[in-house]
Amino acid sequence: MSQTHPEMHERRILHTELMWSFGVGIFVAASLSMILFTAFTISVNPPSNVERLDPKTLHLSGEFAEHNLGTTVGSDGSVTVRAIATQFMFLPRCIVVPANRRVTLRFASPDVIHGLLITGTNVNTMVVPGFVSQVHTEFTRAGDLLMPCHEYCGLGHSEMWATVQVMAQDEFKPGSDGRISCAQR
């Protein structure tokens, strides 16, 4: 296979390369189209609410004061969970949510960077001091799930996790104040 071989002609090489580049272009365009398509049609977007909150004072008043933490059902039926991620626990340590209903999860950190995921779901966010992290989701099955801290936050990091109790719709009965806590099992 010398340089005079027709396959090795300079123009032939360029032609082959352009063909391949065309394929690469199609591949890149297809990948991006998928991301855009799912973002616009079924709202697959990263948690990006960009909401600032002072980590030094968030526990004193407002939505992340202790009495506001946990699950709240609004008068319009919306379900909101508020939790604090702190060295080395989540407050509250157990979160209750209804199955098959849209839930808004809101997290904040008073100290260092944390992060969380809920096993078997698409819930995943960093919790960065100075900001509120917000995730919308719908839990599809009743049962207990793990919610661990997934960003290193200090030597006690491995012990930092909470439980998410997903209740069937008919078991999920908030009190008259719209508040509901985990069932003791």
Added chain:
Amino acid sequence: MRNAERLCLAHFWVAFAAFLFACAIGTWQMWVRSPLGANVGTPGQYFMSVTAHGVSMAYVLTTFFIMGFGYFVAVTALDRALPGKLWAWAAYWVALLGVVLTVIPIATGQASVLFTFYPPLTASVWFYIGLVLVVAASWIWCVLMLIAMTEWKRENPGRPVPLAMFATVANAVMWLWTTVGVAVELIFQVIPAALGLVQTIDVGLARTLFSWTLHAIVYFWLIPAYIAFYTMAPRAAGGRLYSDTMGRLTFILFLIYSLPVGMHHLLMDPEHGNATKFIQVLLTAFVAVPTLLTIFTITASMEIAGRLRGGRGTFGWIAALPWERPMVLATGLSFVMLGFGGFGGIVNMGYGMNAMVHNTSWVTAHFHLIFGGSVVIMYFAIAYAIWPRLTGREYQSRAPLRLQLWLWFLGMMIMTLPWHWLGLQGQWRRVANFNYADPIIAAWGPWVIVSFAGGIILLASAVLFVGNLAALHRGPALGIVRPLYALAVHPPLRVPAALNGFGLWNVLVLVLMIAAYGYPIAQFLIDPSPGAIVHRVR
């Protein structure tokens, strides 16, 4: 090249000593996390170990290897003496001092912040000063690479810079851009906090600056592997490089697209909006281009070699390749790992899939497979290829070299494929131990043990690698020095100025960086986010 050989060997031995140490403690960490090692070690020991593993692999192995390899390429590809040899040695000692300063606080437990050191968690100030010294030393290396290329161009007007050197300088230029983010974070935010000069830190800004460095640094580590693909593998296989121009374009694309994409590491972060995230995801998609072009060009080059050796048919040329040569074998194994790892990378890029895998074992698996697998196996191949020239000695047998490469490949696959699976199951990363009494976690146990077995194979391979190199220092004297660098099918006589230097591309990088990072950084300068209180690890 007498002195240059000592310079290269000094760099490589620091790199590989750090590598062997990091492999050993990495294997220990896998044991501790597995059901077999429950109750072994304390979290303090574990996170000290993870910090040491990350720093050794990501900062010491890479920086020293790349500097040593750059000096080697500058001397051999340009065929002229290295300019500023005293500066090179000064940089070496500064970097080594930096490593010592970094290691002491890690070993005393005052820097268990992992190699990503996300504030407001803060380590001893010496940890950061040591890292800054390593980076500063690498800047001297960058300048020396630029000077070597500029002097060669002056002596050889109009001639194209040899591809190996062109790529090395592309990496140096990219590294200068890359390190700006982390340098600003360290000097203006983290070090003042570690010194106690400030009590709070803007974490949103710190994460954004770190992300500037976080992706491109991986390409800094990766480019030596691509240099071997383009300039060494075709020659080792007995063929020609399919296209020199494609090589140049690939390295230019790496320079351009590895920088304005770091925010894809922050997709799950609350401090940036969807629009800025999407701009960087858009640019991230283009990062796949240089790798896809490389797979094509190198496969075509290998096909030339296979057919020259008598290979026939659509796939017959593959069997005809000289797989007994370490460089050829490593290239093949690297491509397999690049295939799996590249697929994983494309998954990471999508918003929806990223939410499934962010900060799970999938991510740990991804970068171990891409960097530890496809890149580091090429570091081995490069070391095996150039060690005879550095030492003036010859291998008695190449069998231990092949065994070592195969062990590394098998170990990496056995370790990282279960990690990918566990990540999809939701196994989170960066923890010292798992509660295997929990039914969800208990189901992961067997796969964790399989990946631990992969880790043991990797450690065996690492020991064999260092043993192979050490043995060569006592091998028989080198007979014939074979040419190292591949010729192109059509060696370029002249190339456009744009493909022979980086002036134009630096302007483009600047424009893209302003587009991608201008607003995300400016927002914190215009209106700082509420500061978080500095937390010292001890």
